[in-house]
Amino acid sequence: xxxxxxxxxxxxxxxxxxxxxxxxxxxxxxxxxxxxxxxxxxxxxxxxxxxxxxxxxxxxxxxxxxxxxxxxxxxxxxxxxxxxxxxxxxxxxxxxxxxxxxxxxxxxxxxxxxxxxxxxxxxxxxxxxxxxxxxxxxxxxxxxxxxxxxxxxxxxxxxxxxxxxxxxxxxxxxxxxxxxxxxxxxxxxxxxxxxxxxxxxxxxxxxxxxxxxxxxxxxxxxxxxxxxxxxxxxxxxxxxxxxxxxxxxxxxxxxxxxxxxxxxxxxxxxxxxxxxxxxxxxxxxxxxxxxxxxxxxxxxxxxxxxxxxxxxxxxxxxxxxxxxxxxxxxxxxxxxxxxxxxxxxxxxxxxxxxxxxxxxxxxxxxxxxxxxxxxxxxxxxxxxxxxxxxxxxxxxxxxxxxxxxxx
Amino acid sequence: xxxxxxxxxxxxxxxxxxxxxxxxxxxxxxxxxxxxxxxxxxxxxxxxxxxxxxxxxxxxxxxxxxxxxxxxxxxxxxxxxxxxxxxxxxxxxxxxxxxxxxxxxxxxxxxxxxxxxxxxxxxxxxxxxxxxxxxxxxxxxxxxxxxxxxxxxxxxxxxxxxxxxxxxxxxxxxxxxxxxxxxxxxxxxxxxxxxxxxxxxxxxxxxxxxxxxxxxxxxxxxxxxxxxxxxxxxxxxxxxxxxxxxxxxxxxxxxxxxxxxxxxxxxxxxxxxxxxxxxxxxxxxxxxxxxxxxx
Numbered sequence: 001x002x003x004x005x006x007x008x009x010x011x012x013x014x015x016x017x018x019x020x021x022x023x024x025x026x027x028x029x030x031x032x033x034x035x036x037x038x039x040x041x042x043x044x045x046x047x048x049x050x051x052x053x054x055x056x057x058x059x060x061x062x063x064x065x066x067x068x069x070x071x072x073x074x075x076x077x078x079x080x081x082x083x084x085x086x087x088x089x090x091x092x093x094x095x096x097x098x099x100x101x102x103x104x105x106x107x108x109x110x111x112x113x114x115x116x117x118x119x120x121x122x123x124x125x126x127x128x129x130x131x132x133x134x135x136x137x138x139x140x141x142x143x144x145x146x147x148x149x150x151x152x153x154x155x156x157x158x159x160x161x162x163x164x165x166x167x168x169x170x171x172x173x174x175x176x177x178x179x180x181x182x183x184x185x186x187x188x189x190x191x192x193x194x195x196x197x198x199x200x201x202x203x204x205x206x207x208x209x210x211x212x213x214x215x216x217x218x219x220x221x222x223x224x225x226x227x228x229x230x231x232x233x234x235x236x237x238x239x240x241x242x243x244x245x246x247x248x249x250x251x252x253x254x255x256x257x258x259x260x261x262x263x264x265x266x267x268x269x270x271x272x273x274x275x276x277x278x279x280x281x282x283x284x285x286x287x288x289x290x291x292x293x294x295x296x297x298x299x300x301x302x303x304x305x306x307x308x309x310x311x312x313x314x315x316x317x318x319x320x321x322x323x324x325x326x327x328x329x330x331x332x333x334x335x336x337x338x339x340x341x342x343x344x345x346x347x348x349x350x351x352x353x354x355x356x357x358x359x360x361x362x363x364x365x366x367x368x369x370x371x372x373x374x375x376x377x378x379x380x381x382x383x384x385x386x387x388x389x390x391x392x393x394x395x396x397x398x399x400x401x402x403x404x405x406x407x
Numbered sequence: 408x409x410x411x412x413x414x415x416x417x418x419x420x421x422x423x424x425x426x427x428x429x430x431x432x433x434x435x436x437x438x439x440x441x442x443x444x445x446x447x448x449x450x451x452x453x454x455x456x457x458x459x460x461x462x463x464x465x466x467x468x469x470x471x472x473x474x475x476x477x478x479x480x481x482x483x484x485x486x487x488x489x490x491x492x493x494x495x496x497x498x499x500x501x502x503x504x505x506x507x508x509x510x511x512x513x514x515x516x517x518x519x520x521x522x523x524x525x526x527x528x529x530x531x532x533x534x535x536x537x538x539x540x541x542x543x544x545x546x547x548x549x550x551x552x553x554x555x556x557x558x559x560x561x562x563x564x565x566x567x568x569x570x571x572x573x574x575x576x577x578x579x580x581x582x583x584x585x586x587x588x589x590x591x592x593x594x595x596x597x598x599x600x601x602x603x604x605x606x607x608x609x610x611x612x613x614x615x616x617x618x619x620x621x622x623x624x625x626x627x628x629x630x631x632x633x634x635x636x637x638x639x640x641x642x643x644x645x646x647x648x649x650x651x652x653x654x655x656x657x658x659x660x661x662x663x664x665x666x667x668x669x670x671x672x673x674x675x676x677x678x679x680x681x682x683x684x685x686x687x688x689x690x691x692x693x694x695x696x697x698x699x700x701x702x
Binding site for chain 2: 045178205212214215238246264272
């Protein structure tokens with residue numbers, strides 16, 4: 001009995017000594033752990049372009065960072081938001097209030113993204129958006145706790161429309177999905193076409209989701225436009241492209257996708273997609289660095305990364321570096337560091353985060369290869385042009401973000 | 408002639424033809440539903456999943472076993488039919504004496520499970536299935552550049568529809584089927600094995616869905632949710648045609664395809680609603696549908 005009491009005392013004393021040491025080490029990290037919650041569509045329409053691949057990319061960033069920051073462990077958790085704003089809001093509140101999550105990342109579905117960034121701002125944490133596409137995130141709905149990392153609808157629609165118009169495709173017909181995102185894509189592209197001296201000869205708005213697109217394609221054909229702009233995404237876009245080839249409309253009239261991912265090309269095949277031109281934020285076969293990282297990703301995911309997944313890695317890595325530099329995980333201090341430090345990794349060279357939260361980096365105008373040009377699996381794209389960051393994204397002077405006006 | 412509509416006659420003919428093509432899909436799918444409802448009194452919500460399975464079986468056959476399109480056209484419906492028969496024997500059979508609602512819930516749940524399984528296994532982006540070599544290319548009809556494969560789809564589905572109609576309405580087997588719909592007990596008393604008849608009918612309905620799936624594979628993306636996108640429209644077709652009416656479902660399928668095609672030209676935003684508007688109007692005027700008989 002006496003003996004055990006002694007041990008107990010010793011243990012308590014040891015604990016007294018050890019605890020402050022541990023405290024000192026992780027003192028700047030709230031709750032002793034840095035937790036990043038990856039929230040996206042794990043099973044629905046966006047599961048292939050973000051989904052489990054984004055979760056893996058975030059985990060890889062943590063592993064490469066060493067698993068710890070300022071002595072505290074880093075943890076990745078994830079959840080399926082089904083692209084729904086209500087599901088996302090509930091999940092975000094639970095993560096932030098009960099599970100002590102420090103940053104929420106990815107977030108598929110524009111409405112869901114907008115809902116989450118507001119909650120995160122209220123709770124004074126950070127959102128790292130990679131999957132969300134809407135430009136509202138860096139305009140009327142911007143916050144000083146949001147970073148929009150990989151791409152947005154402006155960069156995608158504007159880039160493809162401007163460059164194709166300049167290349168001679170000066171008459172356009174749009175096949176647009178009939179909801180906010182489709183209309184926004186069409187509008188951004190139309191502005192760019194007009195600015196570059198082209199014109200839009202017609203447009204058709206199809207219900208979402210659509211099933212058969214041949215009727216719209218025949219209308220596009222009858223319009224005689226040189227370029228058919230597809231302001232739709234996912235399986236709708238895939239079916240449109242497939243049927244355009246079937247009716248002999250492409251390649252006579254060029255198809256331009258506004259939002260296209262490498263996984264879409266993989267599922268449709270090169271035969272149907274060859275020659276298509278679109279804007280991408282990342283391609284695995286750009287240089288040695290991108291190849292090396294993508295190879296590691298491929299070994300674990302069995303698919304090459306989309307720009308969203310590569311951007312996810314880059315965003316998480318930058319966030320962790322900022323915590324280390326700030327010496328704390330306090331959201332305000334970390335955000336200042338994130339905005340102060342340039343982003344330099346395989347994904348972005350000299351990327352910088354603007355005051356409105358837009359991470360500005362180079363985008364790529366790419367073209368889908370012909371089947372005979374493809375030398376190996378996933379060898380799908382050739383680079384036509386690097387679009388410098390300043391041209392790729394909406395200029396800061398045009399941003400309607402209140403943070404910009406304050407200056 | 409049509410200038411006042413803002414479309415050239417050529418354009419209009421092209422659109423009508425496209426409508427006819429979609430209509431023949433609707434006809435094949437709604438035919439299967441009508442057959443199943445007619446005899447089993449089951450609202451088969453698994454139909455969309457069975458259509459999707461037909462497309463996937465064709466794709467898997469080509470990808471893993473080198474089975475070409477033509478063999479798939481026979482084998483995939485058989486495979487889907489067999490799966491249907493197993494479902495009927497193990498699950499559906501227990502529900503015949505109960506309210507329609509239970510059959511609906513069961514088949515709806517099964518559809519979700521099947522789609523979820525395919526989504527888990529193949530992802531959501533879908534897979535690519537090429538048009539068979541013999542049917543590639545297109546014919547210039549003057550007013551439209553008609554892909555040969557589309558022409559084949561119309562021909563194949565009309566033949567299958569006619570065949571099904573003929574078997575059910577004009578043969579002895581069909582007579583048994585129709586008698587089973589009216590009064591199963593009496594038919595059994597004549598020595599006809601009604602349970603087997605019912606099982607085979609369900610298998611046949613499922614096989615029709617599988618057949619439509621194979622036809623659709625080269626046109627649409629082979630995708631786990633391809634069936635659920637189409638199913639609601641097909642249900643509307645069956646309801647408009649008159650639940651359980653074979654001829655009604657075929658004619659309505661083709662007719663609605665045409666109407667939908669025209670809507671896509673003149674008011675594309677309304678093309679997903681037009682069928683349901685028609686359904687509502689028809690149900691107000693003729694509650695049993697265009698070709699249905701009130702009981």
